[in-house]
Each structure stands twice: as C-alpha cells, then as structure tokens.
Amino acid sequence: MKVPTGCMFSHIVRGKGKDITYQNAGVDCGFVGALNAGFCNWRIDFTYANTGNKTYHTSRGTTHTECKIDPMRNNAPQTLPHYGKACAHLNINGVRRVSQCHHITK
Secondary structure (H helix, E strand, O other): OOOOOOOEEEEEEEEEEEEEEEEEEEEEOOOHHHHHHHHHOOOEEEEEEEEEOEEEEEEOOOOOOOOOOEEEEOOOOOOOOOOEEEEEEEOOEEEEEEEEEEEEEO
C-alpha cells in the first residue's frame, strides 16, 4: 500500500523527562490526499524502548474495520520507567506501514 500523495503520519509527545502528559498519532491528508478512499482495517500502536533500543511496552490499539481518511489515536498520560524512545506505528491490515519515534531524554 502506498501512502497517498498529500498525506503524512504525525506523532505528538508532550511532557518533561519521563512524564508524558499528552500523546497522539494520526494521519493528516490535504489537497489530493483528502480525495482517497481512506485507510481500511487500521490500527495505531504505541511502543516504548529503553536507551538500549529494547522495547519494554506496547500499547496496542483497536483494529478499526471502517475506512477512514484521518485515523487517529490518543494515549493516556503516563510516567515511563526508562529513558529511551516513544514510537507510534500505523498498521493497515495487520502490517506496519509507517512509524515515527521521539527520543525521551533528561
């Protein structure tokens, strides 16, 4: 599956240190991208890895069977046990299609 022209996957993390106060990920489409049929059978997962790049937690999203032009998911505020990185992954039909990560440091 190709990501439609004019679409991008974004991941927002707000907070300080290991405290995440807000986290959101989704697809934004504009212009020509907004004309496509949407993303079907989609799911957004959040993963967390330590500084050694070892994933220690996955927050698996719900699979949505409907087709949506702007799939989005929020995740609850939390305090991470380790510094490292927080990532968001868009899965279509059970296959990871795109990811974006943020490094969580002191």
